[in-house]
Amino acid sequence: MKLKLKKNAYGKNAINVSKVIRHPDHHEFRQISVNVSLEGDFETAHTIGDNTKILPTDTQKNTVYALAKDHFTDSIENFGLYLANFFIINNPHVSKATIEITEHQWSRMAFDGVTHPHAYISSGSEKHTATVVQTVDKITISSGITDLLILKTTDSGFENYIKDQYTTLRETADRIFATQCEASWEYTTHKLDFTDLFTTIRKALLKTFAYHKSLSVQQTLLAMGYAVLEANNVVKEIDLKMPNKHHIPFNLDQFGMDNNNEIFIATDEPYGYITGTVTRE
Numbered sequence: 001m002k003l004k005l006k007k008n009a010y011g012k013n014a015i016n017v018s019k020v021i022r023h024p025d026h027h028e029f030r031q032i033s034v035n036v037s038l039e040g041d042f043e044t045a046h047t048i049g050d051n052t053k054i055l056p057t058d059t060q061k062n063t064v065y066a067l068a069k070d071h072f073t074d075s076i077e078n079f080g081l082y083l084a085n086f087f088i089i090n091n092p093h094v095s096k097a098t099i100e101i102t103e104h105q106w107s108r109m110a111f112d113g114v115t116h117p118h119a120y121i122s123s124g125s126e127k128h129t130a131t132v133v134q135t136v137d138k139i140t141i142s143s144g145i146t147d148l149l150i151l152k153t154t155d156s157g158f159e160n161y162i163k164d165q166y167t168t169l170r171e172t173a174d175r176i177f178a179t180q181c182e183a184s185w186e187y188t189t190h191k192l193d194f195t196d197l198f199t200t201i202r203k204a205l206l207k208t209f210a211y212h213k214s215l216s217v218q219q220t221l222l223a224m225g226y227a228v229l230e231a232n233n234v235v236k237e238i239d240l241k242m243p244n245k246h247h248i249p250f251n252l253d254q255f256g257m258d259n260n261n262e263i264f265i266a267t268d269e270p271y272g273y274i275t276g277t278v279t280r281e
């Protein structure tokens with residue numbers, strides 16, 4: 001039997017960089033986590049243990065910290081583009097560099113309408129993501145959001161589904177809709193105002209979620225994807241993952257009480273998992 005190495009990639013994950021930008025009257029704080037992955041002519045490292053073409057993952061990590069000083073100045077997308085390009089142009093045997101960046105959101109504390117110059121509060125679980133893939137002749141760039149916890153207390157139902165001998169779920173025209181949305185969209189070009197676009201796309205996702213009269217998570221997912229693509233020509237396609245974070249009406253009958261859609265039990269697991277990619281025809 002003949003065996004061969006089919007694919008390989010290597011890099012450093014979870015390179016956690018925090019940066020303070022010191023302005024005279026306030027500080028800016030940024031916290032990111034970077035994954036670097038390189039592909040290329042690394043076969044002999046696997047086959048005969050020849051490391052002469054290996055840029056150590058430790059060096060990759062150091063490169064990210066060093067370049068953060070002067071090149072992580074605005075969006076994570078632009079920093080990702082700089083990093084991917086740096087690894088490609090400085091290592092001729094690297095044919096593909098993938099940079100994934102996740103940014104934690106911090107905002108300055110405010111007291112009685114006055115923003116504190118250097119004290120921050122986490123903006124919650126939501127994180128902004130960017131992925132840059134650069135090959136010798138192509139750059140693809142995607143942005144996204146993870147752990148976006150959103151919920152609405154009405155304008156959501158789920159009815160007319162298949163019923164069989166195992167069905168116990170009750171139909172409802174009025175339920176809680178909660179999800180931990182993960183979105184990732186690919187841009188058509190890499191010369192864009194990424195910060196501005198992120199704000200616009202995030203708002204389109206949230207506004208559609210809020211105002212959509214939902215007949216299912218599936219239907220709202222598609223409406224959210226359409227809203228982003230319809231309003232942003234520079235978005236090629238969008239991937240959405242929307243786990244159904246169930247809040248199930250609690251049975252108050254057992255205490256002789258009515259439950260008028262007021263008391264629920266939030267169940268973490270198992271959870272429905274609805275995903276979809278929306279693209280242009």
Ligand SMILES: O=c1[nH]c(=O)c2[nH]c(=O)[nH]c2[nH]1
Pocket residue numbers: 158169215216217218244272
């Ligand atoms: O919006 C929903 N989609 C489903 O596919 C599904 N399945 C389920 O049990 N509840 C729901 N809700």
